[in-house]
Every structure is written in C-alpha cells, then in structure tokens.
Amino acid sequence: xxxxxxxxxxxxxxxxxxxxxxxxxxxxxxxxxxxxxxxxxxxxxxxxxxxxxxxxxxxxxxxxxxxxxxxxxxxxxxxxxxxxxxxxxxxxxxxxxxxxxxxxxxxxxxxxxxxxxxxxxxxxxxxxxxxxxxxxxxxxxxxxxxxxxxxxxxxxxxxxxxxxxxxxxxxxxxxxxxxxxxxxxxxxxxxxxxxxxxxxxxxxxxxxxxxxxxxxxxxxxxxxxxxxxxxxxxxxxxxxxxxxxxxxxxxxxxxxxxxxxxxxxxxxxxxxxxxxxxxxxxxxxxxxxxxxxxxxxxxxxxxxxxxxxxxxxxxxxxxxxxxxxxxxxxxxxxxxxxxxxxxxxxxxxxxxxxxxxxxxxxxxxxxxxxxxxxxxxxxxxxxxxxxxxxxxxxxxxxxxxxxxxxxxxxxxxxxxxxxxxxxxxxxxxxxxxxxxxxxxxxxxxxxxxxxxxxxxxxxxxxxxxxxxxxxxxxxxxxxxxxxxxxxxxxxxxxxxxxxxxxxxxxxxxxxxxxxxxxxxxxxxxxxxxxxxxxxxxxxxxxxxxxxxxxxxxxxxxxxxxxxxxxxxxxxxxxxxxxxxxxxxxxxxxx
Numbered sequence: 001x002x003x004x005x006x007x008x009x010x011x012x013x014x015x016x017x018x019x020x021x022x023x024x025x026x027x028x029x030x031x032x033x034x035x036x037x038x039x040x041x042x043x044x045x046x047x048x049x050x051x052x053x054x055x056x057x058x059x060x061x062x063x064x065x066x067x068x069x070x071x072x073x074x075x076x077x078x079x080x081x082x083x084x085x086x087x088x089x090x091x092x093x094x095x096x097x098x099x100x101x102x103x104x105x106x107x108x109x110x111x112x113x114x115x116x117x118x119x120x121x122x123x124x125x126x127x128x129x130x131x132x133x134x135x136x137x138x139x140x141x142x143x144x145x146x147x148x149x150x151x152x153x154x155x156x157x158x159x160x161x162x163x164x165x166x167x168x169x170x171x172x173x174x175x176x177x178x179x180x181x182x183x184x185x186x187x188x189x190x191x192x193x194x195x196x197x198x199x200x201x202x203x204x205x206x207x208x209x210x211x212x213x214x215x216x217x218x219x220x221x222x223x224x225x226x227x228x229x230x231x232x233x234x235x236x237x238x239x240x241x242x243x244x245x246x247x248x249x250x251x252x253x254x255x256x257x258x259x260x261x262x263x264x265x266x267x268x269x270x271x272x273x274x275x276x277x278x279x280x281x282x283x284x285x286x287x288x289x290x291x292x293x294x295x296x297x298x299x300x301x302x303x304x305x306x307x308x309x310x311x312x313x314x315x316x317x318x319x320x321x322x323x324x325x326x327x328x329x330x331x332x333x334x335x336x337x338x339x340x341x342x343x344x345x346x347x348x349x350x351x352x353x354x355x356x357x358x359x360x361x362x363x364x365x366x367x368x369x370x371x372x373x374x375x376x377x378x379x380x381x382x383x384x385x386x387x388x389x390x391x392x393x394x395x396x397x398x399x400x401x402x403x404x405x406x407x408x409x410x411x412x413x414x415x416x417x418x419x420x421x422x423x424x425x426x427x428x429x430x431x432x433x434x435x436x437x438x439x440x441x442x443x444x445x446x447x448x449x450x451x452x453x454x455x456x457x458x459x460x461x462x463x464x465x466x467x468x469x470x471x472x473x474x475x476x477x478x479x480x481x482x483x484x485x486x487x488x489x490x491x492x493x494x495x496x497x498x499x500x501x502x503x504x505x506x507x508x509x510x511x512x513x514x515x516x517x518x519x520x521x522x523x524x525x526x527x528x529x530x531x532x533x534x535x536x537x538x539x540x541x542x543x544x545x546x547x548x549x550x551x552x553x554x555x556x557x558x559x560x561x562x563x564x565x566x567x568x569x570x571x572x573x574x575x576x577x578x579x580x581x582x583x584x585x586x587x588x589x590x
Contacts, residue, residue, distance in 0.1 A: 044279030128315025422503030
C-alpha cells in the first residue's frame with residue numbers, strides 16, 4: 001500500500017478534479033438505484049388495483065414511470081459528463097507524471113545513467129504512467145460509487161429483509177478475501193515479468209541504435225534468439241499467473257453463486273409465505289444483482305491496486321532517487337564570466353571502489369590552451385566530468401576564479417563551458433536546431449556565422465534544405481567530419497569562456513582532422529581551452545600539457561619542454577613519430 005499512498009501524493013495538484021468526478025459518480029450511483037425501487041412500487045400498485053383501474057391510479061403509475069424516465073435520462077447525461085471529465089483527468093495525469101519523471105531525470109546524477117540502459121528507463125516511464133493513470137480512473141469511476149452502492153444496497157435489502165441482508169453480508173469478506181489473495185499472487189509474478197521486459201526493451205533499443213554493428217558481425221540470429229528467449233520467459237510466468245487466476249476465480253465465483261442462490265431461495269420462500277410482496281421481490285432481485293455488480297467492481301479495484309503497485313514501482317523508485325545536488329532548484333541565470341581560471345586542489349575521485357585520480361593539483365589559467373595527455377584510463381575524461389560537475393570529487397576541491405565550485409550553481413558552471421565531444425552528440429532534428437542548441441534565442445544570422453567559422457557552411461549549403469535539413473539520429477546522414485563541425489558551430493555560438501574538447505578529432509581522417517582543427521582554432525581566442533587528445537597534431541599548439549598516469553599528475557610543461565626530457569609524453573610522441581616515419585618510408589614519401 002506504500003506505493004498507493006505515494007501515487008495519491010503524486011497527483012495532489014489534481015485532487016480538485018478527482019473530487020469533482022467522484023462527487024458526480026456518487027450522484028449517478030444514487031440515480032441508478034432509484035429505478036429499481038420505483039419499478040417495484042409500480043408492480044405492487046398494479047397488483048393492488050388490477051380489478052378496479054381508475055384515472056387516479058393510472059396517473060400515479062404514469063407519474064412514477066415519468067420519474068423513472070427522468071432519472072434514467074439524468075443518469076445518462078451525468079455519465080457522459082463523468083466520462084468527459086475522466087478523459088480530462090487521464091490527459092492531466094499523463095502530463096503531470098511525464099513532467100515529474102522528466103524533471104527528475106534531468107536532475108539525477110550522471111552515475112545513474114552510467115549504470116542504466118535508456119530503453120529500460122523509457123519502458124519503466126511508460127509502464128508507470130499507464131498503471132497510475134488506470135488506477136486514478138479506477139479511483140474516480142469505481143471505488144467511491146462501488147463502496148457507496150454496496151453499503152446502500154445492503155441497507156435497502158435490510159429494510160425489507162434482515163435475513164437476506166445477513167446472507168448478502170457474508171458474501172463480501174469471502175469474495176473480497178479471495179480476490180485480494182488472487183491479486184497479490186498475480187502482482188508478485190507481474191514484478192518478475194516487468195524485470196524481464198525492462199531488460200528486453202533496453203536490449204531492443206540498443207540493437208536498433210547499433211544496427212550496423214549487429215549486421216556487421218552477423219549477429220541478427222543471436223539477437224532474435226535473445227528476444228525469443230525473453231518473451232518465452234515472460235509467457236511462462238504469464239501461464240502460471242493465468243492458471244492460478246482461473247482456479248481462484250472459479251472458487252470465488254462458485255462461492256458467489258452459492259450465496260446468491262441461497263438469498264434467492266430465502267426471497268422466494270418469504271414471498272410464498274406472504275412475508276414480502278411481489279413488488280418487494282422485484283426490488284430485492286434487482287438489488288441482489290447490484291450486490292453482484294458491486295463485488296465485481298471491488299474485485300476489479302483490488303486488481304487495479306495490485307497492477308498499480310507493480311507497474312509504478314520503478315517509476316516511484318526513480319522519483320525517490322537523490323538529485324545530483326540541491327542547487328538544481330530555483331536557478332536564476334547569471335551573466336557569463338568574462339574570464340575563467342580553474343584550479344584542482346588535492347582532488348581525488350573513484351568510481352565505486354576503483355580510484356581514478358588521487359590528490360591531483362594543477363591550474364588552468366585564463367586564455368591558455370591546456371592539453372591532458374596520458375594512457376587510456378588515466379583519468380582525462382574524469383577531469384572533464386568534474387569540471388562540468390557531472391560528478392563531485394571524493395575529496396579536495398575545484399575552484400573557478402578563486403571561488404570554490406560549491407559556491408556556484410551547477411547551471412552557472414555549465415553556462416560558462418562549451419563542449420565538443422568525441423562521440424557524436426547530435427539530435428535527429430535540423431542543422432539549425434542542433435547549432436542553436438548552444439544558444440536558445442540564436443538568430444539565423446548568428447547560426448550562419450557560427451557555421452562559417454566552423455568551416456561547415458560550404459557543405460550545409462549543398463544540403464537539400466540547407467540549415468533546415470534533418471540530419472537523422474545522432475547525425476547519421478552526415479560524415480564524421482561534418483558532424484564534428486556542427487558540434488563546433490554549436491560551441492562557437494555559445495561563446496563561453498571555457499572550451500572543452502574531448503577527443504574531438506580522434507575518429508576523423510587526416511583531411512577532416514585538419515579542417516576541424518582549423519575550425520577549433522577559431523574558438524581559442526581569449527578562452528581557456530582544455531583538450532583531451534591522443535593525436536599530438538591536435539595539441540602541438542598547446543600552451544601547457546598535463547601528463548596523467550597512475551591516477552596522478554606526473555609531469556607538466558610546454559610541448560617543447562616535455563619532448564626534450566624522458567617521460568611518458570616523450571615516449572608517446574616517439575611512438576607516433578616513428579610510426580609516421582615508417583609509413584612515409586614504406587611509400588617512399590620523405
């Protein structure tokens with residue numbers, strides 16, 4: 001029931017609408033029970049006056065029939081209003097829950113995404129919203145009217161016959177108990193199915209995103225087998241669910257029919273003894289049927305509660321995760337910094353129990369181009385993640401312009417950093433939108449100017465729709481060099497004092513690298529530029545190089561200084577130069 005309480009807390013802004021629908025549904029429940037009582041009274045009137053019909057009698061019967069028609073029309077009209085309000089509630093619940101989920105997702109720490117698959121997250125989002133939405137519809141359309149109808153029905157039956165009402169009361173605990181037991185067992189297996197399905201959906205999305213890889217290694221059959229195996233596992237659990245449900249459902253319905261049959265026998269016996277009238281029999285038979293409807297409604301409610309518990313579990317767990325930092329809330333945009341100087345003081349960081357950097361110290365001065373060099377796993381990308389506040393140091397601190405990072409809002413830091421990634425971080429929309437992602441209110445002239453500075457304008461003008469050309473998922477319709485130039489244009493238009501280049505040219509051919517390098521040079525003016533690169537051609541013009549190894553800074557200096565003394569930098573440079581010499585010699589190019 002904890003999840004149900006949390007669900008009600010989530011939809012607090014919609015309480016007014018839920019209360020309105022519940023009130024209308026309650027009124028409709030009252031209208032629905034008026035007709036059986038009036039019809040029973042009409043039957044008694046007819047029996048009493050069958051020998052001597054009079055105008056007064058006919059008028060009275062007509063008046064009751066008109067009342068019945070009026071209440072039926074009112075019931076129909078109110079039902080339409082309730083259904084329309086239900087649609088409104090469904091739309092508002094979907095919007096509210098999606099916004100809550102998306103807002104929380106934007107604030108979760110980076111390590112959450114490092115450990116989760118996007119397809120799995122989206123599947124949990126969809127399942128959570130659907131299950132909560134269905135549950136709220138149940139709350140408004142079934143719970144209040146069903147409970148009210150059950151109480152009112154038993155009260156009316158008790159007014160006419162206490163023994164029959166007592167038998168009807170026996171039905172409720174037995175039927176509801178069996179329903180709760182059945183739904184609880186169903187819910188446990190539903191959680192098992194959800195776990196398999198989340199993994200399956202995540203895998204399917206990964207396969208689609210990496211379809212070239214799958215086809216290139218001819219792994220279509222193993223991937224299809226994985227899907228088939230997962231679906232088989234889901235079906236096996238479902239078959240067990242179905243078997244248990246139908247066995248328990250048979251016992252539940254058998255109990256219901258036996259007890260209802262008992263009430264009908266009592267009813268017929270009382271009528272034959274003259275204890276109740278024929279009209280009362282008509283009334284009670286209809287109300288006994290309404291008891292059956294109420295029980296079916298309660299069974300449905302219990303099932304929906306279990307479905308909501310199982311379906312919303314991961315959704316609620318995600319909402320309960322701690323955001324990256326409390327300063328994500330109430331951000332007020334501040335002017336960009338005119339200069340930027342970053343200092344690392346005794347900074348350490350680890351992924352779980354695996355240390356990445358340990359007590360490192362260095363300074364990145366304004367206007368400098370600084371390169372991070374070192375073997376894979378030395379912590380270069382981790383340093384960038386710390387600068388961007390994707391992660392927090394385990395110990396030590398970062399300073400920006402002499403002020404501790406903790407004094408800055410996270411968004412303030414990121415507003416002052418422009419990024420060019422190694423991976424193609426682009427959206428499937430147009431070139432215009434991808435470039436303007438760095439500046440939301442960018443004009444067309446500013447976008448074109450950024451593309452020109454990034455050496456991208458020539459290829460953009462050759463595209464079918466120019467800057468309005470859609471580039472496909474992750475820029476699939478562009479070449480590697482073109483994608484990088486779009487990223488650079490996005491960084492140019494942001495015009496931030498700090499520029500971070502994370503292996504921005506590592507995946508390019510030499511010609512594309514030279515073109516992108518020229519575009520990058522347009523960005524360096526008066527900025528603090530931090531470059532992560534393995535190619536020494538990318539960092540040959542750096543003002544300072546910081547060498548990382550064994551979780552520490554082991555050396556630093558200008559490219560000339562480091563090349564002149566023994567060390568990792570000199571070794572890496574030597575390997576690259578000798579490799580180039582061998583290549584030139586092989587093709588007799590000197």
